[in-house]
Amino acid sequence: MAKRSAAVLGGGSWGTVLASVLADNGLDVTLWARRKELAEEITRDHCNSRYLPDVRLPEPLRATDSMEEAVTGKDLVLVVVPSQSMREVARDLAPRLGKDTLVLHAAKGFELGSLKRMSVVLEEELPMAAERIAVLSGPSHAEEVIRKSPTTVVVASNHPSVAEEAQGLLINSYLRVYTHPDVIGAEVGGSLKNIIALGAGLSDGLGFGDNAKAALITRGLAEMARLGMAMGAKPITFAGLSGVGDLVVTCTSRHSRNWRAGNLLSRGLGLEEVLQRMGMVVEGIKTTQAARELAGRYQVEMPITQELHAVLFEGKPPRKAVEDLMARGKTDEMEEMLRGSSGPTA
Numbered sequence: 001m002a003k004r005s006a007a008v009l010g011g012g013s014w015g016t017v018l019a020s021v022l023a024d025n026g027l028d029v030t031l032w033a034r035r036k037e038l039a040e041e042i043t044r045d046h047c048n049s050r051y052l053p054d055v056r057l058p059e060p061l062r063a064t065d066s067m068e069e070a071v072t073g074k075d076l077v078l079v080v081v082p083s084q085s086m087r088e089v090a091r092d093l094a095p096r097l098g099k100d101t102l103v104l105h106a107a108k109g110f111e112l113g114s115l116k117r118m119s120v121v122l123e124e125e126l127p128m129a130a131e132r133i134a135v136l137s138g139p140s141h142a143e144e145v146i147r148k149s150p151t152t153v154v155v156a157s158n159h160p161s162v163a164e165e166a167q168g169l170l171i172n173s174y175l176r177v178y179t180h181p182d183v184i185g186a187e188v189g190g191s192l193k194n195i196i197a198l199g200a201g202l203s204d205g206l207g208f209g210d211n212a213k214a215a216l217i218t219r220g221l222a223e224m225a226r227l228g229m230a231m232g233a234k235p236i237t238f239a240g241l242s243g244v245g246d247l248v249v250t251c252t253s254r255h256s257r258n259w260r261a262g263n264l265l266s267r268g269l270g271l272e273e274v275l276q277r278m279g280m281v282v283e284g285i286k287t288t289q290a291a292r293e294l295a296g297r298y299q300v301e302m303p304i305t306q307e308l309h310a311v312l313f314e315g316k317p318p319r320k321a322v323e324d325l326m327a328r329g330k331t332d333e334m335e336e337m338l339r340g341s342s343g344p345t346a
């Protein structure tokens with residue numbers, strides 16, 4: 001059988017690590033990075049010093065700044081760029097995509113303005129591949145996967161054979177990949193957890209304790225599921241890897257960029273300075289804007305998201321946001337779930 005092949009689009013931390021996983025699995029892998037010097041460093045020195053310092057990449061992994069060279073003839077194209085770049089990259093990919101190529105993305109966010117999920121953006125830009133699109137999500141920090149630390153993820157697709165094929169290419173002894181039928185749930189969970197992780201970083205930075213973090217995780221999950229259900233997700237998806245699994249890892253891991261950004265904000269730094277210090281994408285910030293608009297569109301109550309939006313974009317002091325969350329009207333924890341409603345609570 002011919003050697004399977006893949007292109008990974010995006011030379012950041014997650015794209016580089018997923019390309020390394022596929023290379024470890026024996027695929028012929030080409031990584032596409034928009035900057036020539038980064039592509040050259042990966043091919044020549046087997047490292048990505050900006051995004052993964054002190055990590056040696058598999059020798060067979062090659063990189064290029066030519067999209068054409070990266071994707072031609074590949075069985076799989078894995079798109080791993082920040083959400084706000086997804087459409088632009090998909091547009092460049094469209095004329096070069098093979099007729100049977102599987103398209104998988106691993107981005108966690110919504111497109112600002114349209115508020116679309118990433119698989120919808122891909123379907124629009126790659127209509128010829130609409131039946132071959134899948135999403136990779138779940139608790140998976142790049143820094144741990146590259147160390148081959150046991151990790152579990154899901155590959156969700158509306159087409160079971162597509163999810164199974166992607167599962168077969170990615171699964172190995174340190175990365176256990178489950179298929180999943182709920183694309184909406186996987187994308188909404190993976191995106192919204194970043195908002196709650198920003199809140200967890202803020203909460204820890206303000207010196208609140210484990211009780212506060214457990215509250216954020218649990219009530220955060222409730223509001224993620226509420227919006228997700230209103231958008232068409234299956235509620236049970238939020239109990240899985242792309243829901244509570246990813247929420248827990250992002251709210252508790254020292255690797256989380258969203259947690260770290262929240263923590264810097266708690267020290268009084270402005271948003272611009274936080275982003276500059278991070279030097280990597282912090283998806284939760286734009287997702288907070290998108291989720292607040294989605295909450296309005298679907299008439300869903302998302303108090304943590306609302307308060308975080310006020311802190312990030314309206315200058316509200318974080319402690320006042322916490323006070324306001326604690327002073328909300330009395331309600332029943334499970335009421336909306338037991339009623340099966342996604343609408344606003346009393």
Ligand SMILES: NC(=O)C1=CN([C@@H]2O[C@H](COP(=O)(O)OP(=O)(O)OC[C@H]3O[C@@H](n4cnc5c(N)ncnc54)[C@H](OP(=O)(O)O)[C@@H]3O)[C@@H](O)[C@H]2O)C=CC1
Pocket residue numbers: 010011012013014015016033034035051080081082083085088089106107108109140141142143279280281283
């Ligand atoms: N890091 C992780 O552990 C995980 C990340 N993810 C998700 O994966 C996505 C990518 O994250 P991650 O790799 O960590 O991000 P990074 O910030 O580490 O890297 C982003 C990469 O995307 C590139 N990029 C940005 N815009 C464009 C564009 N318009 N065209 C081409 N390339 C572009 C950047 O290029 P340049 O260097 O030239 O700026 C950079 O190589 C995000 O949605 C994130 O939430 C999901 C799971 C785990």
Ligand SMILES: O=C(CO)COP(=O)(O)O
Pocket residue numbers: 108138139140141194197246249250255256257258259281282283
């Ligand atoms: O999605 C992730 C882990 O599953 C990465 O989260 P951060 O972007 O917060 O690092």
